[in-house]
Amino acid sequence: MNATGKAIYLDNAASAPLDPAVREAMLPYLVSAANPASEHGPGRAAAEAVETARERVAALIGAGPDEIVWTSGATEANNLAISGAAAARRGRPGHIVTVATAHKAVLDPIRHLGGLGWRVTELPVNAGGRIDLDELEAALSGDTVLVSLTHVNNETGVIEDLAAVRARLGEYFREREIVFHVDAAQSLGKLPLAADEIGADLIGFSAHKLHGPQGVGALYVRRRPRARIAPVWHGGGHEQGLRPGTVPVHQVVGMGAACALAGERMVEEQAAIARRRDRLWTRLRELSGTHRHGAAEHTVAGILNVGFEGVHGEALLAGLTLGAPPLAVSSGAACSDVRAGSSHVLRAMGVPPERAAASIRFSLGRFTTDDDIERAADRTIEEVTRLRALAPAEATRPAAEVA
């Protein structure tokens, strides 16, 4: 019995189940791995496995192995990028530009710096979920130290046009020594991602979004020109002095294996996932009052975010997750509490609060089947219909949303 149980698992953007091939690659190092920093034979064997894994991660993003720093996940990678860029300024506060729809693993460390005297600009997004390059350019000023953008939004799957950012502002960033950070937790292994095409100095990744193990990630740190970043933790000089702590060999081996698999399969796999995502959307549109959030022409294959009119958000999520067959889906990010209100991402895109609260993120992965899609669609249609029928007549009128 696997830990995701009998639920129809459509929460791959929160955590994608470990690929059995990745598990096989990890097991020998879970059972016995020496400290890769040790100079003896077993230590050197462990170090060799770590370096092979590093090469595999680097290969997936067209980077050099010496540009990959292991972390415990994307949250740590993004924190290291943001706090590390700030630390490189030796305490002199400056200005940071980010986007209002960024993940909390980006917004929270930036807001923390805001509390320490940094000036923070959170760029708005349009209804399709993307930033406006004019607004990004206008936000930059003489004291801008860091620009932090999201490659693929975790709630909507909207892909930011980073090539356009680089084309317009890459030169400017370089001249002004502005650190350009990208959170790529949701794009690694899903989209072709070449570090030099993105033009970022720092890129944060996670393994468990691409069927690797939980608890491991990486930060790409550009070598030439060297990204201006200082360590946040201190204690042993591992990872080029940027991230101390014994490297967990089985975890990074798993991330390397997951990256290798994703690299081999990406084109074919993402096409199959997109086809299933489209099928799910076609089915859900059998219901009236459904809205897809995030412009379809620039969303990643695996994420479908749908708002349902005339249902209460908490009841919808509970009905889908507690009903039979249970669906494993999220309302916004898995980390956000449904009780705490509707998604900051959807609100930033101008989605009305009630519909933002009644939105479900369906996220597909390698192991999602056609049957999963049909059953999830059947169940969702049934539940939305049930909840609408339960409501007093006025509450179900789609016209309620016009205002």
Add this chain to the structure above:
Amino acid sequence: MPIYSDAVRKRFLAPAHAGELPRGERVLEGRAAAAGGSELALYLAVDADGETIENAVFRAHGCPSCIAAADWACEWLRGRTLRQARGLTAVTIEEGAGLVPEKRNCGLLIEDALEEAV
């Protein structure tokens, strides 16, 4: 901490008293709305003397606890007098329906709708 007790989960997934009653002399209707967008409509059918509640059903747009609490309240109201109905408070609903304390406001929504009805 689970936000829904087993009792709430069961009633939410399969409420036995959801429905509407056609307007008429012997049907009392009460509505209430809460800030979070929740809405509740209660329908009570009383006997010829106008004393005893013969049937109670609800419609609700709200969280699982609101739906479960409304379902519990309708069950409780059936066969009781209007006087007893006036005495049904949010505290009793919270206990009876198995709400967690943070969902106490669902009981208040029912209290409000009931007040309007009777």
